[in-house]
Amino acid sequence: MDHDSDNIPHRGRELLDVLARLGGSARNTQIAQVMDVSEETVRRLVKALAQKNMVERVHGGTFLSRAQDTPMFSGALEQNAEEKTLIANKVSQMIEDGMVLFITVGSTTTHIAEQLRDLKNLTVVSNSLSVVASLADHNGTRAILAGGEVIRSERGSFGRAAEELACQYSYDAVICGADALSLSGGVLASNPREAELTRALRHNTRRMIVATDHTKFGERAANVSCRFDQITDLVTDIAPPETFTTALKDAGVTVHVAARRGDKKNKKTDVAAVS
Known part of the structure; x- marks a missing residue:
């Protein structure tokens, strides 16, 4: 063990342990929740650990500098963070106390988990x-x-064992993200095992909620x-392009647009409904 590691205080070691348990990276709000401290305390600890090259900082998050595959997920957490927070707030308004949920891997669903703590x-x-870890x-x-x-880079578990356990429950809602939205394919994922898990779960839920920011429309x-x-529901931060609006309406999907503060265009107008 090197000299810098020996000099890390107890709270700093606890933060490193939390990051390791979360797969190597997390948003600072999530770290604060798990450690039961303020975000200011987390920022102070992260700053000290960064000076020792133990962690690296991104906007609103932290990752272990020695975990070579962590930047992928950390970058996803940072990208469009404001939009993902808006989407997460909107999704949380659709969930009630006592519900049974499945939540898939992803940066947007990580934001959603933070909001569901209330x-x-x-x-x-x-x-x-x-x-x-959040909930x-x-x-x-x-x-x-x-x-x-x-799969460390995705901070999640996949395969037959994960699918078999997940399918033992009956859900009020399945909440998933998307790597892309396609007029021909629908909701797309880069990881085949993630897509397979989502397909299996659609038979076990009353409501299938897809949460994704506007950059995924038309991606591949x-x-x-x-x-x-x-x-049943698509939650996003900007109203979809006209071609997607038509396709979603024809499919009977309720589209929820998470408005920014002061935005008056967020009233419910059926797409099957846009809210």
Whole structure:
């Protein structure tokens, strides 16, 4: 062990341990929640650890500098962070105390998990290390990790074991992200095992909620998670392009647009409905 490591205070070591348990990176708000300290305390600890080259900082988040595959997820957390927070707030308004949820891996769903901490007595099943760490033993929430093969860069577990456990539950809502939205394919994912898990879960839920920012419209990814007619709600930060609006309306999808503060264009107008 090097000299700098020996000089790390107890709280600093605790923060490093939290990051390791979260898969190597996390938003500072999430670290603060897990450690039960203020965000200011986390920022102070992170600054000290960064000076020792133990962690690296991104906007609103931190990752272990020695974990070579962490920047991918850390960058995703940082990208469009304001939009993802708006989307997360909107999704949280759709969830009620006591619901049973499945939440998939992803940077947007990590933001959503943070917002759901205000709710009580949820049952949350997830293959995301970050989601489970945020919600476990908080406000009476029961968090279950759908275990399988862990893919460190995605902070989640995948495969037959994860799918079998996830499919044992009946959900009020499945909340998933998207790597791309396609007029021909619907909701797309880059990871085939992520897409396979989402496809399996659509049979076990009353509501399928897709949460994604506007940059995913028209993007490309190889694997179909679900067609538009298999989802009930799409939550995004900007109204979809006209071609997508038409396709979503034809599929019976309720589109929720998360308004920025002062934005008066966020009133419910059916797409099947745009809210």
